Amino acid sequence: MSRPKTTMAGPVHLTAPAGEPNPSAGCGECLGIAVTRTNARSVGDYSKVSDANVALRTHLREEHGAE
């Protein structure tokens, strides 16, 4: 039996291309790191973007139990 597939818009991720960690909703520390990353990208400071990704991944792993 097949049900008609409804197309719903998924969540919109404004900042992170594939491969970058996403901040956890409602966590101020995640948000702070994500803002730093967005700001760094907006000024073309990609080494700082990379640093922010490392910091966010570490934080996600240590504080949120992510991979």
Ligand SMILES: [Zn+2]
């Ligand atoms: Zn967090």
